Amino acid sequence: MISHAMNARHTDVATSVAAEASGESAPWLPAKGMRTSAVRDSVLFREGDEARSCYRIQSGAIRVVKVLADGRRYVADFFLPGDVVGFDCGDTYEYTAEAIVDTELVRYPRPLIEARFEENPAAGRRLLDVTLQRLAAAQSQMLLLGRMNAMERVATFLLNLERRLGAKESVDRTIPLAMTRADIADHLGLTLETVSRMLNQLKRDGTIGLPDPHRISVLKPQRLERMACAGGH
Amino acid sequence: MISHAMNARHTDVATSVAAEASGESAPWLPAKGMRTSAVRDSVLFREGDEARSCYRIQSGAIRVVKVLADGRRYVADFFLPGDVVGFDCGDTYEYTAEAIVDTELVRYPRPLIEARFEENPAAGRRLLDVTLQRLAAAQSQMLLLGRMNAMERVATFLLNLERRLGAKESVDRTIPLAMTRADIADHLGLTLETVSRMLNQLKRDGTIGLPDPHRISVLKPQRLERMACAGGH
DNA sequence: CGGAGTATTGAAACCTATCAACAATTGTGG
DNA sequence: CCACAATTGTTGATAGGTTTCAATACTCCG
Incomplete structure (x- = not known):
């Protein structure tokens, strides 16, 4: 794993x-x-x-x-x-x-x-800032769940995850996925089959690589960003 | 779209x-x-x-x-x-x-x-509490957007709105709707047509009444709660 | 009263879910 | 270390809920 x-x-x-x-x-x-x-x-x-x-x-x-x-x-x-x-x-x-x-x-x-x-x-103020950031992230996620199609959701998810992991974790733009397809599906409001289909479609495109089910390498970041949605925030 | x-x-x-x-x-x-x-x-x-x-x-x-x-x-x-x-x-x-x-x-x-x-x-602490409450509400909304069908979304929305307005605003369990069907649709991740269909289906059921497009009376609250979803929070 | 915006309703299309079979991977125990 | 069992992932066919497109009715105000 x-x-x-x-x-x-x-x-x-x-x-x-x-x-x-x-x-x-x-x-x-x-x-x-x-x-x-x-x-x-x-x-x-x-x-x-x-x-x-x-x-x-x-x-x-x-x-x-x-x-x-x-x-x-x-x-x-x-x-x-x-x-x-x-x-x-x-x-x-x-x-x-x-x-x-x-x-x-x-x-x-x-x-x-x-x-x-x-x-x-000041500690309380820091926590307030963190909570406000999480609220903003939740609002972006609601936009995703409410208005994006399956491919846009998956692409957005991958980009967000890569950003959160930071350059340190993802060597060579390869994202280590701890979670299963089912976890991702339940996060994106999709089924695990649809998540799998979208990932493999991106693989066929050459946009990403799937060395194994728990590792995703971003081969064409710009293309992924274009799929993520018709308009960034 | x-x-x-x-x-x-x-x-x-x-x-x-x-x-x-x-x-x-x-x-x-x-x-x-x-x-x-x-x-x-x-x-x-x-x-x-x-x-x-x-x-x-x-x-x-x-x-x-x-x-x-x-x-x-x-x-x-x-x-x-x-x-x-x-x-x-x-x-x-x-x-x-x-x-x-x-x-x-x-x-x-x-x-x-x-x-x-x-x-x-203490003022900062109060704002933190308010923000945490809004974050919790956002998480419930994500569950709605990610996993509920159209009818469950509309029913949940009506119940939430009634609760937020409080007894003072909704005389006789009648909710005054300031927003249009399009606003509701864009909040629930649906189209305005689907929202309209669900509301009129609830009206045919006898669950709610629609005296006019901007007023909804909850006739059978328990039935609405049952439609809201297969499992409360 | 009329006109613009809003809401309702119908029919067809589409995207995703569901169901099902199979492949790959992981972990276990011989 | 290999084989087996269990979990996880992939892929296909079909079905279904919502969306889309379209036409009509209603409501609110000027």
Whole structure:
């Protein structure tokens, strides 16, 4: 599957007590948190659970899902290394968070975060900015879901993912895909078959390469951007 | 494809200099702002404009739209009395805001709001909560756009709108619709014809009544909730 | 009262979903 | 290390829900 995917036993999320620096990517977090790991497909927290903690992703990937009673699923977002998942409004989580692959995280109890806001207003302001950015991203995603066709959705998704991973992760413009076709489909409001068809159509075009199902190399970025949609933001 | 270009009179937004209390609904705003009015279909601000102010709606309604180059449009949100529109991340607006009907607003310059955060951290915390709520609503909307069929979308929309308007506005469970079918369609990722068909199907069912195109009375709320989707949030 | 904008309704086309079969990959255990 | 089983991905044929195109009716205001 992917480099860091190890044995996928169904143990729960394991927590060690070692302290860990919060890292540069989220300056609004407390200085220390608990190192934690989650094996593939384990649930970090469930929609409706009491929101005790949030988590910064160290390595791996998390998906955040909302589910209808009959099983229809929407993947609201993917969280990649550096991202923080689990800070919601209210006392309960708004969605379920699951590990896509074996994932290393740092856990921060909510009370510690709230305390940090008291002592340091700038931290709260930083979180506000992050939240406003996520809201803007959500609005772009709604435009995608509401008004783009299958090919535009897939092309836009690939470009966004490449941008988020940054040059560091994607060597030679090759995107390491942690998630399955089903995850991508549930994120784009499509079926996994349609996602597969679009990817293979792009492959036949010569726009992308698919060395293996979990690696996508962007061969013709400009063409991909043109397919992404008839008008950037 | 679709391009509901709304070109009516293009008078600008008129501003009076009278001061006005910020009201109970948005305690994170400064105490005073400028009363302003916007006639139907006028543009409050445009995507990409420098974000100088935000606006609290006093009466009327605002729609917030994102547009693709070929004219396809998505209505990211409707803003109703009490709501505040225009506080985005970055220095420019993320979307275009237009008046759906003649609208009364109170304008707050961004520098004044920023200053208020400096002096009163609780104000910033309130805005964070509001923003987190809007993010949660956006995630529910993505589930709707990605995974619900036309009837479920329309039913969900009506229920949400009724809840937002509150008992005060909707006398006798009758929802006053400020927006057109095209606005609703662009908000639900449908065409205006499909929205019309779904509404009239609900009318034939006896689930709702349509006294006139801009008034919807909910006759059988439970049935509407059942149609809304196979699984509540 | 008339005219422009808005809403409704019908018929046909299209894109994507669904169903189904098969191929490829991954992980497991001999 | 290889073979097998399970999962994941690909591809094809068909069906179905929405869109598109078109015509007509309604509503609101000047």
